[in-house]
Amino acid sequence: MTATTAPVRGARARSAFSKRNVLPWVFLAPGLLLALVFKFLPMGKGVWLSFFKVRPFLGDHWVGLDNYTRVLTDHRFQEAIGHTLLLGLGQSLGAIAVGFALALLLEGQARSLKIVRTAVFLPVVTATAVVGEMWRLLYYPTSDGLINHGLGLLGLGPTQFLDNPDTALWATMVMSVWMLAPYNMVIILAGLAGVDRTLYEAAAMDGVSLWQRLRYVTLPAIRPALGIVLTLAAIRGLRVFTEVYVLTGGGPAGSTEVWMTRAYTLGFTRNDIGGASAASVVLLCVTLLLTVTVNYFRKRGDAR
Amino acid sequence: MSAPAIDPVRAPVPTARTSNSAKAARATPARFDTALGWSDRPGVARCLRILLCAIAIGVFAVPFLTIVSGAFTTHASGSSLSFVPHDSTWQNFEVAGERGIWDYFTNSLVIAGGALLLQLAVSVLAAYALARHRFRGQALVLTLFMLTMMLPEEVIAIPLSLVLGHVPVVGLDLKGTAWGVILPLGAWGFSVMLLTEFMKDIPTEIEEAARLDGVGEFRMLWQVVLPLCKPALGVAGVLGFVMIWDQYLLPLIASKDPTDYTVTVALSILRTDPEVGSGVVLAGALIALVPSLIVYLLLQRSLVTGIAAGATKG
Numbered sequence: 191m192t193a194t195t196a197p198v199r200g201a202r203a204r205s206a207f208s209k210r211n212v213l214p215w216v217f218l219a220p221g222l223l224l225a226l227v228f229k230f231l232p233m234g235k236g237v238w239l240s241f242f243k244v245r246p247f248l249g250d251h252w253v254g255l256d257n258y259t260r261v262l263t264d265h266r267f268q269e270a271i272g273h274t275l276l277l278g279l280g281q282s283l284g285a286i287a288v289g290f291a292l293a294l295l296l297e298g299q300a301r302s303l304k305i306v307r308t309a310v311f312l313p314v315v316t317a318t319a320v321v322g323e324m325w326r327l328l329y330y331p332t333s334d335g336l337i338n339h340g341l342g343l344l345g346l347g348p349t350q351f352l353d354n355p356d357t358a359l360w361a362t363m364v365m366s367v368w369m370l371a372p373y374n375m376v377i378i379l380a381g382l383a384g385v386d387r388t389l390y391e392a393a394a395m396d397g398v399s400l401w402q403r404l405r406y407v408t409l410p411a412i413r414p415a416l417g418i419v420l421t422l423a424a425i426r427g428l429r430v431f432t433e434v435y436v437l438t439g440g441g442p443a444g445s446t447e448v449w450m451t452r453a454y455t456l457g458f459t460r461n462d463i464g465g466a467s468a469a470s471v472v473l474l475c476v477t478l479l480l481t482v483t484v485n486y487f488r489k490r491g492d493a494r
Numbered sequence: 495m496s497a498p499a500i501d502p503v504r505a506p507v508p509t510a511r512t513s514n515s516a517k518a519a520r521a522t523p524a525r526f527d528t529a530l531g532w533s534d535r536p537g538v539a540r541c542l543r544i545l546l547c548a549i550a551i552g553v554f555a556v557p558f559l560t561i562v563s564g565a566f567t568t569h570a571s572g573s574s575l576s577f578v579p580h581d582s583t584w585q586n587f588e589v590a591g592e593r594g595i596w597d598y599f600t601n602s603l604v605i606a607g608g609a610l611l612l613q614l615a616v617s618v619l620a621a622y623a624l625a626r627h628r629f630r631g632q633a634l635v636l637t638l639f640m641l642t643m644m645l646p647e648e649v650i651a652i653p654l655s656l657v658l659g660h661v662p663v664v665g666l667d668l669k670g671t672a673w674g675v676i677l678p679l680g681a682w683g684f685s686v687m688l689l690t691e692f693m694k695d696i697p698t699e700i701e702e703a704a705r706l707d708g709v710g711e712f713r714m715l716w717q718v719v720l721p722l723c724k725p726a727l728g729v730a731g732v733l734g735f736v737m738i739w740d741q742y743l744l745p746l747i748a749s750k751d752p753t754d755y756t757v758t759v760a761l762s763i764l765r766t767d768p769e770v771g772s773g774v775v776l777a778g779a780l781i782a783l784v785p786s787l788i789v790y791l792l793l794q795r796s797l798v799t800g801i802a803a804g805a806t807k808g
């Protein structure tokens with residue numbers, strides 16, 4: 191088709207042709223330029239610097255993979271990997287479980303439900319730093335703190351949530367779950383809305399229990415939504431920074447140190463740009479790998 | 495940048511109407527409307543649901559009252575914190591004002607306003623090209639914009655701070671200026687995707703009719719496509735604002751000294767100041783909370799549809 195029409199239009203369309211080809215790029219230029227300068231260039235620069243011992247004024251010195259071996263064998267980074275994985279996994283699964291429960295509870299069209307949903311969604315729109323300040327006070331270590339006050343009513347002694355190396359990471363996780371669950375709720379609600387209602391009816395006629403209905407009708411139907419939620423949560427969990435930085439700063443005694451707070455300290459406090467870049471590149475590779483893997487399994491799951 | 499001066503406040507109003515009509519089209523609630531089969535009839539299940547809803551509100555919304563209460567309490571040193579202030583006072587806000595909280599707040603507003611305008615303008619232009627034009631390298635451009643979402647500022651923080659100190663080619667030092675935060679937020683893949691998907695659904699007949707009338711590309715975008723995109727612009731605007739206001743690491747690395755901080759980052763200054771108590775920190779937190787609260791309450795409907803739409807496209 192195109193072969194027959196092209197020569198006829200050829201001469202006339204030539205000037206328009208070039209104009210039409212340039213135009214999209216004019217529209218794309220601002221976005222691509224900003225992405226290039228402030229995203230891709232820093233990424234490339236980060237990869238480049240990770241092979242150097244960066245010395246201001248003295249010039250950079252090529253060290254090959256030294257930064258990587260240094261970072262990966264550093265025991266504080268090794269601990270940080272454990273914390274990052276535990277925090278990432280815990281907050282992802284916790285936020286999905288709570289988000290799913292919230293979605294089941296708040297599904298529906300009634301106006302009162304919408305008001306409840308609006309209220310429950312508040313943590314998502316609140317800046318992480320503000321949430322952090324709030325939870326510091328909720329976690330206040332004496333019996334005057336709100337949560338400790340509640341524990342006191344139950345006859346439990348005050349807990350030093352954030353000042354105790356054994357509980358600090360779990361306390362951070364609870365705050366993250368609180369912050370992320372309502373976001374998951376919205377995505378799962380969108381998934382629930384797409385469930386074929388007649389399936390519920392048919393299941394009820396077959397006399398299945400509520401649990402079986404959830405297990406065999408609802409869960410398979412919202413699996414795509416759960417897949418998205420899990421991917422987003424896992425990627426977010428790996429690069430967790432602000433929550434930890436605001437709430438504990440990595441302390442006490444490094445018990446909440448995660449990969450990015452460690453890299454931040456290395457880069458900005460210790461001025462080890464090379465080591466910090468290597469740490470970032472490792473994180474980037476893991477993030478990309480995870481995204482690609484999850485997408486692969488999601489596509490395969492969809493095809494089946 | 496002058497062409498698409500979008501009004502992010504007015505734009506999303508139509509969304510409210512469209513979702514209302516969708517609700518009207520729905521049938522009356524039936525027994526199988528929800529996965530758990532909640533019923534509106536009075537009974538044990540209904541009581542249980544009301545109780546659970548109350549707990550949900552108590553867990554997710556009520557803690558915010560500690561901020562409000564603490565901000566208005568004279569000696570809220572963490573002790574005797576409650577949901578209701580004992581003795582209301584403006585003193586905390588005065589002290590926070592002396593510590594420059596309003597300057598930080600102004601920094602935040604300038605950055606949020608500038609970054610949001612830039613982000614929307616960039617996204618509209620890019621989405622228009624991606625949705626309404628066919629060109630070589632389209633898939634590549636789309637992948638690049640997707641990648642911007644996968645390159646969070648945490649991962650590129652260290653080299654980005656070097657780039658901000660000396661932008662290549664032009665050699666500008668953006669550190670300590672609002673541009674240092676605004677420009678990196680300009681290209682956001684998510685809002686490009688969102689607007690592209692929306693623009694694809696605009697029927698081509700409208701565009702063809704306008705083209706017959708001799709409308710050029712920029713007028714086409716400005717006067718034909720953009721007015722039809724108002725609901726999507728609202729969604730992109732709210733999500734963009736929430737994302738920008740939540741920025742922590744970027745304002746931190748883009749600053750030269752603490753006076754350049756945004757209000758959310760400045761909370762850490764108040765916290766480490768030995769002369770002020772928790773009440774002052776909470777007054778600052780309340781000031782940092784109010785703008786996102788206003789935006790959310792005004793436009794929460796489009797926010798929720800946006801998250802759902804963005805998620806299903808994945």
